[in-house]
Amino acid sequence: MAIDLEAYRSAMGSALRSQGYACVFITTVAEGSPCRVNYATDIMGAVKRLRRTSPVQLLIQDVLWLPDRGMAMMIADNLRDNLGRHYTAGGWLNLPAATVAEAARSAAVRRHPGVVTFTHAELTARWAHEAEKPRGRKRARPSKSARMAAQAAKSGAWCPGCSREVSGVCHHFNCAIGPNGLDAQIARGSAA
Structure with a gap:
């Protein structure tokens, strides 16, 4: 299932950028295989650059958010090392995107065991829950x-x-x- 990147145009995307979060994302073609592993702090810009250079339509299959760009880079590099035998020309993996997405989540747990990570679905669910909370001035508790x-x-x-x-x-x-x-x-x- 492809991810709609419109959610990152909202306040959620600007909050992720301002807090320094970075993501590892899996790009695929319409058929789901081959796929490619990338990392970015600005997912909108990275996907735009990838789509501009691709002759076929690209879909974002999965996104894993981490609290730091260095962590995202280490996860992407770890995936490239572990899945190296499946690489084809141009940095594409000859594997289904769901398999690579699961490998990214397990690599994040292995490399950074105590770090809280969010998938796209978890992040949008949390953000929607926060958006439902009433905004307004909170009354301070009396002394x-x-x-x-x-x-x-x-x-x-x-x-x-x-x-x-x-x-x-x-x-x-x-x-x-x-x-x-x-x-x-x-x-x-x-x-x-």
Whole structure:
């Protein structure tokens, strides 16, 4: 199944480029064999250059994203070394693209065991999931003293104006709601 590269024209592609991600991608002809292994940081540009020099229509069969260009280059070189006996003229592999894609994933696990990699399908699924999340301003969690004051105000043991423990009415001079506070002055009409 060929991959539609339009997804990389969106914010997802620019996010991958800005974070320094690189990919190993498998290019094939319509029949699925032969195929070719490439790596790039800008998949759109690399595919455009390949298609410009090819006499037949090229399809992208699989894409494996890695967090670094050097890692992608090592995986592609490792595949070229391991599959060398299957190479034909022009750097094409005489193997089905699905077989080479699986070899790329296993080479990534072997060469970089702790590194998180994403296939095209995994990346677009994650990106779609992130896009579904509501965007907007997140409300910050109240501070511990504000949470304690709100809880105490419900129970009547803390003054919600100054967050101090009170028994009855707060008489703290900075409290906005005490008998001498701003709320009381406004009620008496003496606030400026």
